[in-house]
Amino acid sequence: MRTSRSQQDKTRRLILRTAVDLMTAQGIDGTTMKQIGRAAGLGDATIYNYFPSKEKLVLAYFELQAGEALALMGGTKGQQAFALQERMQLLIDSLLELLLADREFVAMAHQMVQRAPMLLLGQAMPGKKLLQQAFVDMLEQAEAVGEIAPCAFTPSLGGLLADYVYGVAAYWLKDESDEFGNTTQLIDLSLGVLVLALQSGIINKLLDLGGFMLRSQLARLLQDQGGGLLDLLALARRGLSAGVQR
Structure with a gap:
Protein backbone atom coordinates (compact mmCIF):
# COMPACT_ATOMS: atom_id res chain seq x y z
CA MET A 1 0.00 0.00 0.00
CA ARG A 2 1.45 3.34 -1.09
CA THR A 3 1.70 6.07 1.48
CA SER A 4 0.43 9.55 0.68
CA ARG A 5 2.74 12.53 0.27
CA SER A 6 1.44 14.02 3.52
CA GLN A 7 2.13 10.77 5.37
CA GLN A 8 5.63 10.62 3.90
CA ASP A 9 6.25 14.20 5.03
CA LYS A 10 4.97 13.35 8.50
CA THR A 11 7.30 10.34 8.68
CA ARG A 12 10.27 12.40 7.49
CA ARG A 13 9.62 14.94 10.23
CA LEU A 14 9.29 12.18 12.81
CA ILE A 15 12.60 10.65 11.74
CA LEU A 16 14.36 14.01 11.88
CA ARG A 17 12.94 14.88 15.29
CA THR A 18 13.87 11.46 16.64
CA ALA A 19 17.37 11.74 15.18
CA VAL A 20 17.95 15.18 16.69
CA ASP A 21 16.88 13.98 20.13
CA LEU A 22 19.03 10.83 19.99
CA MET A 23 22.07 12.59 18.55
CA THR A 24 21.85 15.34 21.13
CA ALA A 25 21.90 12.71 23.87
CA GLN A 26 24.39 10.28 22.33
CA GLY A 27 26.36 12.29 19.81
CA ILE A 28 26.19 11.96 16.03
CA ASP A 29 28.89 9.30 15.88
CA GLY A 30 27.28 7.37 18.74
CA THR A 31 23.90 7.14 17.04
CA THR A 32 23.07 4.62 14.33
CA MET A 33 20.42 4.67 11.65
CA LYS A 34 18.95 1.48 13.15
CA GLN A 35 18.56 3.19 16.53
CA ILE A 36 16.85 6.17 14.92
CA GLY A 37 14.51 3.99 12.88
CA ARG A 38 13.49 1.84 15.83
CA ALA A 39 12.98 4.85 18.11
CA ALA A 40 10.73 6.33 15.43
CA GLY A 41 8.74 3.08 15.27
CA LEU A 42 10.00 2.08 11.83
CA GLY A 43 11.43 -1.13 10.47
CA ASP A 44 15.23 -1.36 10.24
CA ALA A 45 15.22 -0.86 6.46
CA THR A 46 12.37 1.65 6.22
CA ILE A 47 14.44 4.63 7.36
CA TYR A 48 16.66 4.22 4.29
CA ASN A 49 13.66 4.88 2.07
CA TYR A 50 13.73 8.41 3.43
CA PHE A 51 17.43 9.06 4.06
CA PRO A 52 20.25 7.07 2.41
CA SER A 53 22.73 7.83 5.20
Whole structure:
Protein backbone atom coordinates (compact mmCIF):
# COMPACT_ATOMS: atom_id res chain seq x y z
CA MET A 1 0.00 0.00 0.00
CA ARG A 2 1.45 3.34 -1.09
CA THR A 3 1.70 6.07 1.48
CA SER A 4 0.43 9.55 0.68
CA ARG A 5 2.74 12.53 0.27
CA SER A 6 1.44 14.02 3.52
CA GLN A 7 2.13 10.77 5.37
CA GLN A 8 5.63 10.62 3.90
CA ASP A 9 6.25 14.20 5.03
CA LYS A 10 4.97 13.35 8.50
CA THR A 11 7.30 10.34 8.68
CA ARG A 12 10.27 12.40 7.49
CA ARG A 13 9.62 14.94 10.23
CA LEU A 14 9.29 12.18 12.81
CA ILE A 15 12.60 10.65 11.74
CA LEU A 16 14.36 14.01 11.88
CA ARG A 17 12.94 14.88 15.29
CA THR A 18 13.87 11.46 16.64
CA ALA A 19 17.37 11.74 15.18
CA VAL A 20 17.95 15.18 16.69
CA ASP A 21 16.88 13.98 20.13
CA LEU A 22 19.03 10.83 19.99
CA MET A 23 22.07 12.59 18.55
CA THR A 24 21.85 15.34 21.13
CA ALA A 25 21.90 12.71 23.87
CA GLN A 26 24.39 10.28 22.33
CA GLY A 27 26.36 12.29 19.81
CA ILE A 28 26.19 11.96 16.03
CA ASP A 29 28.89 9.30 15.88
CA GLY A 30 27.28 7.37 18.74
CA THR A 31 23.90 7.14 17.04
CA THR A 32 23.07 4.62 14.33
CA MET A 33 20.42 4.67 11.65
CA LYS A 34 18.95 1.48 13.15
CA GLN A 35 18.56 3.19 16.53
CA ILE A 36 16.85 6.17 14.92
CA GLY A 37 14.51 3.99 12.88
CA ARG A 38 13.49 1.84 15.83
CA ALA A 39 12.98 4.85 18.11
CA ALA A 40 10.73 6.33 15.43
CA GLY A 41 8.74 3.08 15.27
CA LEU A 42 10.00 2.08 11.83
CA GLY A 43 11.43 -1.13 10.47
CA ASP A 44 15.23 -1.36 10.24
CA ALA A 45 15.22 -0.86 6.46
CA THR A 46 12.37 1.65 6.22
CA ILE A 47 14.44 4.63 7.36
CA TYR A 48 16.66 4.22 4.29
CA ASN A 49 13.66 4.88 2.07
CA TYR A 50 13.73 8.41 3.43
CA PHE A 51 17.43 9.06 4.06
CA PRO A 52 20.25 7.07 2.41
CA SER A 53 22.73 7.83 5.20
CA LYS A 54 23.05 9.42 8.60
CA GLU A 55 24.95 12.33 7.09
CA LYS A 56 22.15 13.02 4.57
CA LEU A 57 19.68 12.91 7.45
CA VAL A 58 21.65 15.54 9.36
CA LEU A 59 21.80 17.82 6.33
CA ALA A 60 18.07 17.35 5.74
CA TYR A 61 17.42 18.88 9.15
CA PHE A 62 18.73 22.23 7.89
CA GLU A 63 16.71 21.99 4.70
CA LEU A 64 13.60 21.50 6.84
CA GLN A 65 14.46 24.38 9.15
CA ALA A 66 15.00 26.74 6.22
CA GLY A 67 11.50 25.94 4.99
CA GLU A 68 10.08 26.30 8.49
CA ALA A 69 11.77 29.69 8.89
CA LEU A 70 10.16 30.92 5.68
CA ALA A 71 6.77 29.71 6.91
CA LEU A 72 7.32 31.40 10.26
CA MET A 73 8.29 34.62 8.52
CA GLY A 74 5.27 34.39 6.22
CA GLY A 75 3.00 34.15 9.23
CA THR A 76 4.20 37.47 10.64
CA LYS A 77 1.43 40.01 10.27
CA GLY A 78 2.25 43.02 8.09
CA GLN A 79 5.67 41.74 7.06
CA GLN A 80 4.98 42.48 3.39
CA ALA A 81 5.04 46.19 4.30
CA PHE A 82 8.40 45.91 6.11
CA ALA A 83 11.45 47.68 4.73
CA LEU A 84 14.06 45.47 3.02
CA GLN A 85 16.38 45.29 6.02
CA GLU A 86 13.50 44.42 8.34
CA ARG A 87 12.35 41.59 6.08
CA MET A 88 15.83 40.13 5.70
CA GLN A 89 16.40 40.34 9.43
CA LEU A 90 13.03 38.73 10.12
CA LEU A 91 14.00 35.72 8.02
CA ILE A 92 17.35 35.30 9.76
CA ASP A 93 15.82 35.80 13.21
CA SER A 94 13.14 33.22 12.37
CA LEU A 95 15.78 30.65 11.43
CA LEU A 96 17.91 31.28 14.53
CA GLU A 97 14.80 31.05 16.69
CA LEU A 98 14.13 27.58 15.29
CA LEU A 99 17.76 26.48 15.63
CA LEU A 100 17.93 27.70 19.23
CA ALA A 101 15.82 24.80 20.49
CA ASP A 102 18.38 22.38 18.97
CA ARG A 103 21.51 24.46 19.47
CA GLU A 104 23.55 21.57 20.88
CA PHE A 105 22.70 19.39 17.90
CA VAL A 106 23.34 22.25 15.46
CA ALA A 107 26.82 22.70 16.95
CA MET A 108 27.55 18.98 16.50
CA ALA A 109 26.26 19.06 12.92
CA HIS A 110 28.43 22.09 12.17
CA GLN A 111 31.49 20.22 13.48
CA MET A 112 30.56 17.18 11.38
CA VAL A 113 30.52 19.26 8.19
CA GLN A 114 33.82 20.94 9.13
CA ARG A 115 35.42 17.52 9.63
CA ALA A 116 34.04 16.16 6.35
CA PRO A 117 33.57 19.05 3.89
CA MET A 118 33.32 16.51 1.04
CA LEU A 119 29.75 15.89 2.24
CA LEU A 120 28.74 19.05 0.40
CA LEU A 121 30.79 18.38 -2.71
CA GLY A 122 28.62 18.83 -5.78
CA GLN A 123 25.60 20.12 -3.90
CA ALA A 124 24.47 23.38 -2.39
CA MET A 125 24.19 23.92 1.33
CA PRO A 126 20.89 22.43 2.52
CA GLY A 127 18.14 25.00 2.26
CA LYS A 128 20.23 27.35 0.16
CA LYS A 129 17.88 27.38 -2.83
CA LEU A 130 14.93 28.23 -0.59
CA LEU A 131 16.82 31.03 1.13
CA GLN A 132 18.25 32.34 -2.13
CA GLN A 133 14.83 32.60 -3.75
CA ALA A 134 13.40 34.31 -0.66
CA PHE A 135 16.14 36.95 -0.77
CA VAL A 136 15.69 37.41 -4.52
CA ASP A 137 11.98 38.04 -3.97
CA MET A 138 12.76 40.61 -1.26
CA LEU A 139 15.30 42.40 -3.44
CA GLU A 140 12.97 42.51 -6.43
CA GLN A 141 10.15 43.88 -4.30
CA ALA A 142 12.44 46.56 -2.84
CA GLU A 143 13.62 47.51 -6.32
CA ALA A 144 10.05 47.65 -7.66
CA VAL A 145 9.00 50.19 -5.03
CA GLY A 146 12.16 52.26 -5.44
CA GLU A 147 13.63 51.42 -2.05
CA ILE A 148 16.94 50.38 -3.64
CA ALA A 149 18.68 51.18 -6.89
CA PRO A 150 18.34 48.70 -9.79
CA CYS A 151 20.62 45.72 -9.19
CA ALA A 152 22.08 43.85 -12.13
CA PHE A 153 23.08 40.82 -10.07
CA THR A 154 19.99 39.99 -8.04
CA PRO A 155 20.25 36.15 -8.33
CA SER A 156 23.96 36.25 -7.44
CA LEU A 157 23.30 38.55 -4.51
CA GLY A 158 20.52 36.24 -3.34
CA GLY A 159 23.02 33.38 -3.34
CA LEU A 160 25.55 35.43 -1.39
CA LEU A 161 22.89 36.31 1.17
CA ALA A 162 22.01 32.63 1.56
CA ASP A 163 25.70 31.91 2.23
CA TYR A 164 25.72 34.83 4.65
CA VAL A 165 22.90 33.21 6.66
CA TYR A 166 25.03 30.11 7.20
CA GLY A 167 27.95 32.33 8.19
CA VAL A 168 25.77 34.11 10.73
CA ALA A 169 24.62 30.76 12.12
CA ALA A 170 28.25 29.68 12.58
CA TYR A 171 29.01 32.99 14.32
CA TRP A 172 25.94 32.54 16.54
CA LEU A 173 27.12 29.09 17.63
CA LYS A 174 30.28 30.68 19.07
CA ASP A 175 28.52 33.74 20.52
CA GLU A 176 28.74 33.75 24.32
CA SER A 177 27.43 37.31 24.80
CA ASP A 178 24.26 37.95 26.80
CA GLU A 179 21.20 36.84 24.80
CA PHE A 180 23.46 36.55 21.74
CA GLY A 181 23.80 40.33 21.64
CA ASN A 182 26.88 40.22 19.41
CA THR A 183 25.01 38.20 16.80
CA THR A 184 22.10 40.63 16.88
CA GLN A 185 24.49 43.52 16.42
CA LEU A 186 26.31 41.72 13.61
CA ILE A 187 23.07 41.13 11.71
CA ASP A 188 21.84 44.69 12.19
CA LEU A 189 25.12 46.29 11.15
CA SER A 190 25.90 44.00 8.21
CA LEU A 191 22.41 44.19 6.73
CA GLY A 192 22.42 47.94 7.30
CA VAL A 193 25.65 48.23 5.31
CA LEU A 194 24.20 46.05 2.55
CA VAL A 195 20.98 48.07 2.22
CA LEU A 196 22.89 51.34 2.10
CA ALA A 197 25.16 49.87 -0.57
CA LEU A 198 22.09 48.80 -2.55
CA GLN A 199 20.54 52.23 -2.23
CA SER A 200 23.71 53.87 -3.50
CA GLY A 201 24.17 51.41 -6.36
CA ILE A 202 27.71 50.52 -5.25
CA ILE A 203 26.72 46.86 -4.82
CA ASN A 204 26.81 46.38 -8.60
CA LYS A 205 30.50 47.28 -8.63
CA LEU A 206 31.26 45.09 -5.63
CA LEU A 207 29.56 42.04 -7.08
CA ASP A 208 31.37 42.57 -10.35
CA LEU A 209 34.62 41.85 -8.48
CA GLY A 210 33.48 38.26 -8.04
CA GLY A 211 31.30 36.36 -5.62
CA PHE A 212 34.11 34.03 -4.61
CA MET A 213 36.16 36.87 -3.13
CA LEU A 214 33.18 38.15 -1.17
CA ARG A 215 32.36 34.68 0.15
CA SER A 216 35.92 34.00 1.28
CA GLN A 217 36.26 37.36 3.00
CA LEU A 218 32.88 36.92 4.69
CA ALA A 219 33.94 33.52 6.03
CA ARG A 220 37.17 34.98 7.39
CA LEU A 221 35.50 37.98 9.03
CA LEU A 222 32.78 35.90 10.66
CA GLN A 223 35.44 33.93 12.55
CA ASP A 224 36.16 37.11 14.51
CA GLN A 225 34.29 36.99 17.81
CA GLY A 226 35.85 40.21 19.07
CA GLY A 227 34.73 43.76 18.51
CA GLY A 228 36.85 44.37 15.40
CA LEU A 229 34.29 43.11 12.92
CA LEU A 230 31.42 44.96 14.59
CA ASP A 231 33.45 48.17 14.69
CA LEU A 232 34.32 47.79 11.01
CA LEU A 233 30.67 47.30 10.07
CA ALA A 234 29.59 50.28 12.14
CA LEU A 235 32.20 52.43 10.40
CA ALA A 236 31.11 51.19 6.97
CA ARG A 237 27.47 51.91 7.72
CA ARG A 238 28.26 55.47 8.85
CA GLY A 239 30.28 56.11 5.71
CA LEU A 240 27.66 54.70 3.37
CA SER A 241 24.85 56.52 5.20
CA ALA A 242 26.65 59.80 4.74
CA GLY A 243 27.12 59.07 1.05
CA VAL A 244 23.46 58.19 0.48
CA GLN A 245 22.24 61.33 2.28
CA ARG A 246 24.32 63.69 0.15
